Amino acid sequence: MRRTGKINRFMKRSLWLFHFNASGCNGCDIELAAAITSRYDTERFGALLVPSPRHADALVVTGAVNRLTRDALKFIYDQIPEPKVVIALGTCACKGGVFAGCYNVAEGVDKVIPVDIYIPGCPPKPDAIIEALAKIAGVKSKKARKMEVKESGSKEDRGDD
């Protein structure tokens, strides 16, 4: 199952994510959700979370895949139109993490579908997710990280637009 077609330049700055939790502990999912909220904001790079795999460009998988979710994962993967990207979020999705060796776990998403991007971490901080998206979008990470939370809680961006 190789993906066909390359990501074109429009997709890089408009990557729509479909999130799928394949037996994760929820840690990565929450960090992903935190990445879309006000402090980190993935929408800056055009990345949105969409509810339907048909609308998505990238499949973000968290969790060490277990037997039940393995089939679901395959199915969802097929639903995503080409060209697509698969992102394995978290150490469990990359290689099984702390659950390697458990009986109901396939160790890593790449045992089920081809993975393009690995984001390790247990869980990866939202900063890591932002960094990954920034790399895909071709934005220099320094610019992306130049966001500070002011005392009052509002954000200020110091970089150039």
Place this chain on the structure above:
Amino acid sequence: MGARKIEETINAGIEDLRDTVRSYFDKGYNHIVTITGIDVGENIRLLYHMANMDGDLVHIATETSKKSLKVPTIIDIIPGAYIYEMEVHDLFGVNFTVNPWMKFKLLLPDCYPSDMPPPLWKEVDAKKVQQSLFSIESPACALKEPFSGVSRLSPESMVVPFGPYHPALKEPEHFRLIVEGERIVKAIPRIGFVHRGVEKAAESRSYLRDIFLLERICGICSFIHSWTFVQAVEKLLNLKPPRRAEWIRTMVSELERIHSHSLWLGLVGYWMGFDTMFMWIWGVRETIMDLLELLCGNRVHKSIVTIGGVRRDVTKEKLNTVIKQMKKFMKEFKQIMDEVLSYDEFIERTSNIGVFSAETARKLCTVGPIRRTIGDPYDIRKIEPYGAYEEIGFQVVTENKGDVYHAIRQRMREIYESARMIEVLAKEMPGGEAVPKRLFMGVVPEGEAVARGEAPRGELFYYVKSNNKHNPYRVKVRTPTLANITLASENLKGATLSDVPLVITAIDPCFSCMDRVAVYRKNTGEMFMLTEDDFRKLRRKWKP
């Protein structure tokens, strides 16, 4: 108080089991914590842990041989026990007669090979099971229903996956709903999408490594998992952790509680269609995450507790930061919640949804904030204090009605209480050593211990059996959501399909959230599933 070794068990034969259970039930032990199964060679030993409202626990033990595996059920005495019997049935192969749920699998995939013994038997090798499970190609194995998109059934039925949270937090789970018309008649939980085989893995790792394994059972309440486990192990070792360590643990635990409750509140806002509330609350929640990172080094899996204390100490500056940031958080949080709760429409949309009665909750042995919402002050921190809770004292928050609006108020007030506790803890932190000189890597003498903790979602239960080795002989975890799922199933009865997401969110499910809600039409026998979007639409269609 708190964790304890099991000094004595009440042994009962198979025939006397029901009477023994009933006699203790009548004595006031009407809350079943869980049923632990242990493989003791020839037999499977079952421990029924029953508790009363004052924090006392009794353990009723019975044994059945691996050849017969038949035990009488107790669900007519305690209806809420059916989920534990299902679990033991899955993992140990014990048949409870007559429990009608026995024909459904709870945790294991449906294609678990029938020629292989149940996974938690000692003779079963985890790797072999893994290989065999993943070599089975048939997709009909895991779940008989299709997942999304196209329906092949009549226009009555809808087939799409359902996730209760924002698309970010789709955690897979499954309820089988039997409906008549639009009303739900019965709901059968089918979890197992996050079943990884942790209990089996815990037996093959040392106690220290198990801390890291067990805290990853859940990403939201990870700290309390590791702490409760460590409590049980410390009791087996007769080890009393230093006072400062207990205070630090308590502080981290309360911070986790706030983060978990505010997470849930944000999600409830999302469910209302109130995105702004979701974004704002999660933005404010980042302050807490920063504090956790400051104290423990990691935002989610804190790994700060260890056998004999904590892994790192906190400095005075850090404690001052904690106090300052907590003030800031409380100010902002209060602002948001005051605004939201003054919004009439919000109150109207959450009141009288997911209503359940006190009797139902007690009958099903519900735990946690959802139990306290109906008025029972069932908080493990109070009735079986551990850590620093007894020393600093706190108020148990209760409400008086079981619906979503009161659940929201309940958790909001618990946040206020936790914030107050954190301030006290930070200001009056005792001195002394908190970090043990060496990490524990030794052998734990033989014994059994249980520990209970109050996770953000409710009562968390750990049972550890050691046999003088580096690895535990058996670790049993009973998470709060497993206890509360029975309530969700019950609440779904009589509800319309449109209520389903809110009803289930009300119990604040953790690893047990539903990804898939399958609906069986009783009269036509058809089966279909619903999406969250369906539910939002349906909610508008049928709700008055």
Place this chain on the structure above:
Amino acid sequence: MIGEFLFNVLVFPGVLFSCAMAFWLQWLERKIVARVQKRIGPKFTGPSGLLQPIYDFLKLLSKEEILPEHVDKLYFRLAPILAVTVPVFGMLFIPITGVKTMFNFEGDFLLILLLFSFSVFATATAGYAVFSPYTSVGVGRLVVQYSIYESFMTLSLVLAAFQASTLSIYGLLEYQMLKGPLVLYQPLGFAVAVLALIAKLEKPPFDLPHAKQEIAAGWLTEYSGRGLAFLKLYKDLSMVYGISILAVTYFAGPLGPMFSANPTVMGLIYFGLKTLFIALIIILIRSIAARVRVYGLAEHFWIKAAPLVLFQMIIAFAARWL
């Protein structure tokens, strides 16, 4: 003639201009909603994220289009195209750089109103094409919502036409040239029309037919690639179209002081300002509101809006004959 015709249809105020406005309004909405939610919104695509909607559109065009199994292929493909055509066609009648476009005729006001209602047909076609039954639920919701807001929208706009005693757009502008913008006489009508427009656009608080605007679902779920691109464009075009109608009806469109000096430029400026104003109202309501249920929807319209409209009717009568 042909040249002018083509220019009008394809560039201004036809396809290109409408799409440009659609993208501009989408960007505005995303930025404002983000700011209200304490975020930033699109930022790196183009200056301040301005090109983000265009990137989204082009990306969707370049994606594989997956046809679901049980689908009426003709209607599935037809629905997005139909959907997009309707608002663009309507925009041809909106005067922007002058008081008349080359398509205006007596009674065109009626036409643009009807076109406005017609676009729901496109959505229904999309829903019909996909045999997934929950789609039918989504479309069913849509039709119910339509039946509630439609009468209010039409009535408010017709009251405006009534006061001006005309059924042509030019007539409306003429009236407003003499008597001032109609919003001064019919503020209630304007308010109700805005509310109905929000319902038409399925924006919160009236996004019942599907979960959210950014996260389309329901009947939109099965679409991918080109179909999705056009359906999303249709949503934004509807917004442009609806706001343009309101701008012309209540705020006298391109008119304003010093209009006659340089109709093209001044008209564009005034038109831009007025649409911006109305768009801001809609976006702000959308960003702070929570979704209502059917009961809430009905309540908003039949209980709260209806008296306003009736009162407005009285004023319109008075204004016409006094």
